Amino acid sequence: MLSIKNLHASVEGKEILKGINLEIKAGEVHAIMGPNGSGKSTLSQVLAGNEAFEVTEGEITLNGENLLELETEERAREGIFLAFQYPVEIPGVSNLQFLRTAVNAMRQHKGQDEMNAAEFMKLAKEISKQVDLDPAFLKRGVNEGFSGGEKKRNEIMQALLLQPKLAILDETDSGLDIDALKVVSDGVNALRAEDRAILMVTHYQRLLNHIVPDYVHVLAGGKIIKSGGRELALELEERGYGWLGIKDEETADSSVN
Amino acid sequence: MATTDQEVNELIKREYEHGFVTDIESDTFEPGLNEDVIARLSGIKKEPEWMLEWRLKAYRRWLEMDEPDWAHVGYPKIDYNSISYYSAPKRKEDMPQSLDEVDPELLKTYEKLGIPLHEREKLAGVAVDAVFDSVSVATTFKEPLAKAGVIFCSISEAIQDYPELVKKYLGSVVPAGDNFFAGLNSAVFSDGTFVYVPKGVRCPMELSTYFRINAANTGQFERTLIIAEDSSYVSYLEGCTAPMRDENQLHAAVVELVALDDAQIKYSTVQNWYPGDEEGKGGIFNFVTKRGAAIGKNSKISWTQVETGSAVTWKYPSCILRGENSVGEFYSVALTNNYQQADTGTKMIHLGKNTSSTIISKGISAGKSSNAYRGLVKFGPGAEGARNFTQCDSLLIGDRCGAHTFPYIESKNKSAIVEHEATTSKVSDEQMFLCRQRGIDPEQAVSMIVNGFCKEVFKELPMEFAVEAGKLLEVSLEGSVG
Ligand SMILES: Nc1ncnc2c1ncn2[C@@H]1O[C@H](COP(=O)(O)OP(=O)(O)OP(=O)(O)O)[C@@H](O)[C@H]1O
Ligand SMILES: [Mg+2]
Numbered sequence: 017m018l019s020i021k022n023l024h025a026s027v028e029g030k031e032i033l034k035g036i037n038l039e040i041k042a043g044e045v046h047a048i049m050g051p052n053g054s055g056k057s058t059l060s061q062v063l064a065g066n067e068a069f070e071v072t073e074g075e076i077t078l079n080g081e082n083l084l085e086l087e088t089e090e091r092a093r094e095g096i097f098l099a100f101q102y103p104v105e106i107p108g109v110s111n112l113q114f115l116r117t118a119v120n121a122m123r124q125h126k127g128q129d130e131m132n133a134a135e136f137m138k139l140a141k142e143i144s145k146q147v148d149l150d151p152a153f154l155k156r157g158v159n160e161g162f163s164g165g166e167k168k169r170n171e172i173m174q175a176l177l178l179q180p181k182l183a184i185l186d187e188t189d190s191g192l193d194i195d196a197l198k199v200v201s202d203g204v205n206a207l208r209a210e211d212r213a214i215l216m217v218t219h220y221q222r223l224l225n226h227i228v229p230d231y232v233h234v235l236a237g238g239k240i241i242k243s244g245g246r247e248l249a250l251e252l253e254e255r256g257y258g259w260l261g262i263k264d265e266e267t268a269d270s271s272v273n
Numbered sequence: 274m275a276t277t278d279q280e281v282n283e284l285i286k287r288e289y290e291h292g293f294v295t296d297i298e299s300d301t302f303e304p305g306l307n308e309d310v311i312a313r314l315s316g317i318k319k320e321p322e323w324m325l326e327w328r329l330k331a332y333r334r335w336l337e338m339d340e341p342d343w344a345h346v347g348y349p350k351i352d353y354n355s356i357s358y359y360s361a362p363k364r365k366e367d368m369p370q371s372l373d374e375v376d377p378e379l380l381k382t383y384e385k386l387g388i389p390l391h392e393r394e395k396l397a398g399v400a401v402d403a404v405f406d407s408v409s410v411a412t413t414f415k416e417p418l419a420k421a422g423v424i425f426c427s428i429s430e431a432i433q434d435y436p437e438l439v440k441k442y443l444g445s446v447v448p449a450g451d452n453f454f455a456g457l458n459s460a461v462f463s464d465g466t467f468v469y470v471p472k473g474v475r476c477p478m479e480l481s482t483y484f485r486i487n488a489a490n491t492g493q494f495e496r497t498l499i500i501a502e503d504s505s506y507v508s509y510l511e512g513c514t515a516p517m518r519d520e521n522q523l524h525a526a527v528v529e530l531v532a533l534d535d536a537q538i539k540y541s542t543v544q545n546w547y548p549g550d551e552e553g554k555g556g557i558f559n560f561v562t563k564r565g566a567a568i569g570k571n572s573k574i575s576w577t578q579v580e581t582g583s584a585v586t587w588k589y590p591s592c593i594l595r596g597e598n599s600v601g602e603f604y605s606v607a608l609t610n611n612y613q614q615a616d617t618g619t620k621m622i623h624l625g626k627n628t629s630s631t632i633i634s635k636g637i638s639a640g641k642s643s644n645a646y647r648g649l650v651k652f653g654p655g656a657e658g659a660r661n662f663t664q665c666d667s668l669l670i671g672d673r674c675g676a677h678t679f680p681y682i683e684s685k686n687k688s689a690i691v692e693h694e695a696t697t698s699k700v701s702d703e704q705m706f707l708c709r710q711r712g713i714d715p716e717q718a719v720s721m722i723v724n725g726f727c728k729e730v731f732k733e734l735p736m737e738f739a740v741e742a743g744k745l746l747e748v749s750l751e752g753s754v755g
Contacts, residue, residue: 064706064710065709065710066706067702067706068702068706087709088706088709088710089709089710089712089713089714089715092709092710092711092712093712097710098710100707103707104701104703104704104707106704106707106708106721106722106725107725107726108724108725108726108727108728108729109721109722109724109725110725113721114708114711114721117711117713117717117721118708118711118712118713121711121712121713121714121717122712125712157725158707174711178711178712
């Protein structure tokens with residue numbers, strides 16, 4: 017489904033991703049771990065087409081289609097979804113309106129009829145319950161004054177509404193209490209499907225108890241330095257990143273030297 | 274003055290001999306302004322002597338006034354003698370006969386605004402059967418209004434039919450000597466609207482220039498006068514949603530509102546005059562004086578405006594809060610794009626005891642435009658216990674535009690309370706990325722974010738207008754991203 021070859025990307029002239037190779041097939045769940053600042057969010061953002069990052073080399077294809085030629089919104093309509101590590105607020109724009117606009121943009125792309133306000137309201141209420149968000153959140157401004165955990169649940173709600181082909185979840189588990197972690201994990205597991213791939217960035221192997229990945233990759237200094245199965249995460253937890261030849265606090269930045 | 278009048282009359286005659294108002298060509302005055310032109314204008318409108326006198330007095334006053342230069346706008350000097358001061362609605366034969374003959378760009382805009390087909394024809398000046406249309410309007414709306422005793426007609430008709438009311442109130446809120454543009458308007462106003470709501474009457478419907486068939490063709494110098502008698506209520510909508518295709522045209526309107534004891538006037542405007550092209554060529558100079566006098570105790574005047582058009586806007590809908598406990602409100606959205614310039618805001622003049630006012634201003638600048646809020650809150654010595662709340666928010670789109678805030682407060686009463694809040698924010702790259710990542714078009718994203726920013730003002734607009742205003746923002750923001 018997703019194929020990344022020798023991907024290099026930089027921000028403000030500084031190279032962050034230094035040759036990423038990754039293949040993800042439909043139905044698979046991949047976890048990406050790695051020290052702070054190693055480029056995990058950068059990879060997520062580059063996949064989603066954030067123009068703040070410049071791709072200097074390499075290729076990305078989604079089902080054979082060159083993603084790098086597509087604008088952010090076109091990639092989204094092709095089924096790429098990014099749950100943000102730090103969801104941004106849009107004051108005054110109700111969550112409901114935002115979500116309906118998004119859902120209708122996707123539907124329009126697929127040649128389906130737009131959903132009217134009443135139909136959408138019904139659907140949104142159901143899904144908000146699925147992630148344990150009070151439907152009252154639908155009326156509030158997008159992420160406006162949401163707590164950290166509420167923001168993350170709101171992201172998962174969006175993934176459930178938009179039913180993407182590839183869901184990239186950037187630290188959707190951080191900042192969650194134990195109950196919320198369960199709710200979010202159930203949401204992610206509900207997303208698991210034969211025709212869908214999930215790429216999740218996480219620091220904690222505890223998430224992987226809830227959502228069992230097919231593969232675990234370690235990203236350090238802008239490269240994937242190790243890949244393995246579920247057991248790799250356990251090993252990382254036990255031994256830290258040191259045994260892989262990198263220091264715990266090593267970042268993309270310091271590895272430049 | 275006898276000689277002058279005589280001279281004027283001579284001149285009128287002479288002009289007439291030159292074939293004035295005989296063929297289609299001469300429906301429009303030759304450019305130029307002098308007492309003769311004013312007399313001709315007044316003559317065509319068959320105005321009574323006192324009206325002509327009133328105009329001439331205003332004109333003489335205007336000659337001695339200077340054009341204001343304090344606003345945060347810049348525009349080439351206007352030659353007042355190069356403007357034509359009267360243009361009668363064109364005859365049917367001169368107008369496009371069907372929508373096929375109308376500029377397709379214009380039609381596209383109407384379509385986006387969701388204006389119904391028959392309205393589009395009217396706005397584009399298509400010669401639909403105007404008689405039929407005005408008859409239907411007359412029968413649908415005139416009847417319930419007449420039943421309620423509400424007078425709703427053109428100011429020209431009012432001068433003929435209700436001279437006592439006009440004499441009493443015209444210029445009572447905005448005197449001819451008030452400012453340069455008001456002076457000019459007083460001398461040459463071509464038409465406008467007159468509304469009178471009698472004591473105790475709640476006007477049975479929203480009044481709108483939209484319903485008046487001639488509104489699309491009224492001149493650049495409109496004059497509106499609304500009088501709400503004791504315990505009455507009226508909501509008036511002014512829609513200038515048709516982008517005009519004219520080159521740098523001057524539009525200098527005056528609106529006067531009078532609210533007596535316990536009366537309420539709600540005045541809403543959606544203004545979308547032609548803003549000029551992307552290079553800043555053409556567009557309307559919108560220099561407007563709007564003021565309401567809350568004379569009566571417990572009276573209330575509220576202005577809501579959505580200003581998206583015009584090349585240069587100079588507009589300060591204001592309230593004079595004279596009556597005890599009277600209330601003034603100003604809700605404004607002003608959007609500028611490309612090379613548009615807006616200097617807009619309000620004045621709240623607190624004279625009476627326990628008067629209160631609220632100002633919510635939302636300025637949005639995109640492109641290379643400049644957007645200024647200018648507000649004055651003034652408390653007279655008698656304004657015991659008066660209060661004002663002001664909130665001024667600016668939103669920037671891109672980094673080549675400017676937002677400025679000029680709040681002035683003058684207080685001659687120690688008990689007065691003022692609260693002021695101001696914010697400036699940007700449509701951030703992160704917000705845009707979030708929207709686009711969810712499949713939303715960049716233009717739609719900007720308009721959604723801007724609509725969110727304007728929510729507090731839009732909720733003050735009557736329902737249909739709020740929808741229209743939202744769409745209008747979308748159209749006006751076109752080309753502001755990417
Ligand atoms: N817009 C930017 N401008 C400058 N530097 C940036 C920008 N975005 C990211 N970086 C830098 O790129 C490097 C990688 O950042 P990234 O956010 O991808 O790390 P991460 O692996 O997600 O870290 P964390 O685990 O802390 O979330 C960091 O050194 C960061 O400072
Ligand atoms: Mg990160």
